[in-house]
Amino acid sequence: MQKEITCTINEKQYVLSVDVRKSLLDILRDLGITSVKEGCGVGECGACTVLIDEIPADSCITLAVWADGKTIRTVEGESANGQLSKVQQAYIDAGAVQCGFCTPGMIMTTTAFVEKHKDCKVSREDIRKGHAGNLCRCTGYETIISAVEMCLKDSDNNDSGKN
Amino acid sequence: MFAIERYNKAQNVKEAVNLLAADPDAKIIAGGTDVLIRLHGGSKEYRNLVDINGLAELKEISEEAGGAVRIGSMATFSEIMDSDIVNRCVPVIAEAVSTVGGPQLRNTATMGGNICNGAVSADSAGALLVLQADLEIQGIGGEREVPVVGFHQGPGRVSLKQGDVLTAFRIKPENYKGFGASYYKYAMRDAMDIATIGCAAAARLDGDKIDELRLAFTVAAPKPIRCEHAEKTAAGKPLSEKTLEAISDIVQKDVKPRSSWRAAQEFRLHLIRTLTQRVVRQAIERAGGKF
Numbered sequence: 532m533q534k535e536i537t538c539t540i541n542e543k544q545y546v547l548s549v550d551v552r553k554s555l556l557d558i559l560r561d562l563g564i565t566s567v568k569e570g571c572g573v574g575e576c577g578a579c580t581v582l583i584d585e586i587p588a589d590s591c592i593t594l595a596v597w598a599d600g601k602t603i604r605t606v607e608g609e610s611a612n613g614q615l616s617k618v619q620q621a622y623i624d625a626g627a628v629q630c631g632f633c634t635p636g637m638i639m640t641t642t643a644f645v646e647k648h649k650d651c652k653v654s655r656e657d658i659r660k661g662h663a664g665n666l667c668r669c670t671g672y673e674t675i676i677s678a679v680e681m682c683l684k685d686s687d688n689n690d691s692g693k694n
Numbered sequence: 695m696f697a698i699e700r701y702n703k704a705q706n707v708k709e710a711v712n713l714l715a716a717d718p719d720a721k722i723i724a725g726g727t728d729v730l731i732r733l734h735g736g737s738k739e740y741r742n743l744v745d746i747n748g749l750a751e752l753k754e755i756s757e758e759a760g761g762a763v764r765i766g767s768m769a770t771f772s773e774i775m776d777s778d779i780v781n782r783c784v785p786v787i788a789e790a791v792s793t794v795g796g797p798q799l800r801n802t803a804t805m806g807g808n809i810c811n812g813a814v815s816a817d818s819a820g821a822l823l824v825l826q827a828d829l830e831i832q833g834i835g836g837e838r839e840v841p842v843v844g845f846h847q848g849p850g851r852v853s854l855k856q857g858d859v860l861t862a863f864r865i866k867p868e869n870y871k872g873f874g875a876s877y878y879k880y881a882m883r884d885a886m887d888i889a890t891i892g893c894a895a896a897a898r899l900d901g902d903k904i905d906e907l908r909l910a911f912t913v914a915a916p917k918p919i920r921c922e923h924a925e926k927t928a929a930g931k932p933l934s935e936k937t938l939e940a941i942s943d944i945v946q947k948d949v950k951p952r953s954s955w956r957a958a959q960e961f962r963l964h965l966i967r968t969l970t971q972r973v974v975r976q977a978i979e980r981a982g983g984k985f
Contacts, residue, residue: 532701552695554730573731574799575886586772589798592730594696594723596703597747640797663885664796 536599541608555590566606566635577665580636606635625678629669700742715857727803761867767806786875790821793879819918820894823910833858846917874981893969895977914949921948942970
């Protein structure tokens, strides 16, 4: 059964006819947005994490029809004018990318985490808890946590710069 | 692709009730974090779905004029954790649901789903049992309110009939005001894991004595339970190590844990005794008591 949905993906408007049996992960990959990875397929690994109205969700256990009226962000939309986002750059600077399979989902979780915590003091433990839904089998997480810390420190500097 | 055969999106609760009543095989899909995983695993039980995912009317968290706290069944765990009303009035619910899965799951999964799927390990169940929450249910015959205590029937089974939709949880002021409460989830990992044992307690004091203790466990029996013997033993007792020991000794009469690949029965019993002391102590301390 097909249903028509309207959504915004990476700032572009889409009107899509989607099969109700498909997940959001399925239709994103059908559109060529292949940063979104299927890892476990059951909401445990976080490789398929996207932001739905700025909230991280596992797109593998989100029905495609639920994207109707929503704004979706994936890694494809994070760089602008050839410039990586602050989070993407921090991952490179911290050496937080190895095989790269978890990275797009991890970056989307970090992006939401940094936006939510930009005015708060957070510990490395808070960062671990905030990223507990994203598995990485390469890095051992330390470099990822450092990348997140770098993003939060940056936003501190920016804030104090403004004041 | 999920093997969905019939799919209907309800525009409101009434329509959901009618759609469910019209199809004896139809099941509700709410946050989807359980139903879609079962479909992914090849379950045939969830081929016909009535979707209530987008219903904003089921998401509201509010405080009624009389002091009752009302949490919409479709409020996500993250929305509950971030709610000022929940954190001020019934913080044990936020404490409990913050232990569910991981961030993405909590952003999607709902407390209504956590209770209606009848999971023996439901983290929200312990907190709701000690707060004696009431469930607002809409069905073919109209609206009714039933206590969560007694709602669970067995593993995966609750007192809902085809056509019933849980719309909200309601916690009356007399069930949370004056109580200190606590929840502890014991699991092998601190995230993305299911409770080996979950323990919730709420305590109200009368001077330096326990006026009322409510103790609940998940995974300690074929359904989430309250502990009658332990609660009776606690009533009127002074705040002392001896009292905690007496409660944790008798709690074995209330529970019936099993052995599974997660943990042996003996280990679960050890956890139950240990957590009884730890969680009851914390609930009492949160009620203002000192040992």
